[in-house]
Amino acid sequence: MPNPPRTRAAALTAAALLLSSLLTGCGGDDSGDEDLTAQELSWKACPTPSQAQGGAGSPSPLPDGGSWQCATMKAPRDWNDPKGDTIDIELIRARTSGAENRRIGSLIFNFGGPGLSGVTTLPSFGDAYEKLRTRYDLVSFDPRGVGRSSPVLCENDQQLDAFFQQDTTPDDAAERTELLDNTKEFNEACEENSEGMLPHVRTTDAARDMDLLRQVLGDDKLYYFGISYGTELGGVYAHLFPQNVGRAVFDAVVDPTQNSEQGTLGQVKGFQLALDNFAEDCTSKTEDCPIGDTAQDVKDRIAKLLKDLDSKPIQGVFPRDLTQSAATNGIAQALYSKDLWQYLTEGLEQAYDGDGRILMLLSDSLNGRSENGEYSNITAANISINCADDKPRYTPEYVERKLPEFRAASPLFGDAFAWSLLSCTDWAVPGAADHPDVSAPGAAPILVVGNTGDPATPYEGAQRMVEALGAGVGVQLTYKGQGHGAYNSKNKCVQDAVNGYLLDGKVPATGTVCS
Structure with missing residues (x-):
């Protein structure tokens, strides 16, 4: 419905x-015997987006004239059988614009949904993340079941x-x-x-894909920017791999305590x-x-x-x-x-x-x-x-x-x-849990940004995410604004706090308020 x-x-x-x-007028099943963490990505010019990705034109050049690059990563189709068949996870990146000796690593984005193609969404924001690109490669992906990553299809x-x-x-x-x-x-x-993909598209599966991506990209820690459902995915990742969390930001926060x-x-x-x-x-x-x-x-x-x-x-x-x-x-x-x-x-x-x-x-x-x-x-x-x-x-x-x-x-x-x-109702696959587990004792600080006027992820979810992550992990930042999310509102206070953490490791004082 x-x-x-x-x-x-x-x-x-x-x-x-x-x-x-108006107003103006690529994937398949292969043997998974190899060590997937050792695979080498072949970055090339991005193809025209598929219908499942939204079918728009190829991404526009980067603000400095550079080009987006795309690649395919192999991941286990079934993480309970990691040596079995594989699926393709589609990736996109923009190489850092800064000096290589100041590069921190890759900053991985998930823009929400669940169901949004990161391969088409990241370029659509244009220069919104240009400051972050001074020290990171910007990377996003189509989560499994989405876009070109073994998409689930219905009607x-x-x-x-x-x-x-x-x-x-x-x-x-x-x-x-x-x-x-x-x-x-x-x-x-x-x-x-959907060619048997319905049992294999849980958020826990996508979180394991992200940890594989971290390793394939050569990062010791996951540097992450999750928006909307991306905060739930980030929270599940932090629960599964607390020791691997680097600098992470959750914006437009899903309440992890609710069914x-x-x-x-x-x-x-x-x-x-x-x-x-x-x-x-x-x-x-x-x-x-x-x-x-x-x-x-x-x-x-x-x-x-x-x-x-x-x-x-x-x-x-x-x-x-x-x-x-x-x-x-x-x-x-x-x-x-x-x-x-x-x-x-x-x-x-x-x-x-x-x-x-x-x-x-x-x-x-x-x-x-x-x-x-x-x-x-x-x-x-x-x-x-x-x-x-x-x-x-x-x-x-x-x-x-x-x-x-x-x-x-x-x-x-x-x-x-x-x-x-x-x-x-009558879905072919049973659901995994009443709500996600995001407890992440021992993880590095995660900046949790809540917007008081957010319609899709109400503000109260940010505080509950902080509490659920556990003591010393979640750091709450409040934006008194309108719309879904805070960073892309272009509020200087929010952007300075997020950039300060991701670029320089400066953790804002918990309870900071921007308006």
């Missing part, structure tokens, strides 16, 4: 480019168009049955089309907070807010729009209409970043006049749909990794009992997020 994705970092650059356009593009149009907030028994049937069809397609229901409810509250802040921002400006007279009026008008769309969709991106579900996803996507609020305002204004194109483009961006109608595998990977990780399985009856609690948390997002709990 269309799933308001848990812990997914938005592809904000792609979304902005897509909207601006085809035509089926996904229908999948994201369906009603995800059933009002009666017939709609509920249709939602359950569609969810079962999607999950069966994942099992059928899937608790995490989803936390996101409901987070998106409602972001919506409240968006409405207040629009109506508090000196000029008139075009979508409401007061903050409450803005939210009331959005609620009416969604109610009307439930029975009567409007024009979207031809030939698709904007449904209630697509509009909800489009609004959620825009709340990931304050940079997208202007598009949300314009999209709502146009939707009230019967034109749903902007909201649909926002929804398409969230779902990994390109302008040519092709989907990346972000949704397939997101659901597959979450379902492999998360032990709980929920029934429709349980969700119905929980609806009042979710609606109280957010009248707008509550129903859709509550019903998304059924995504793993």
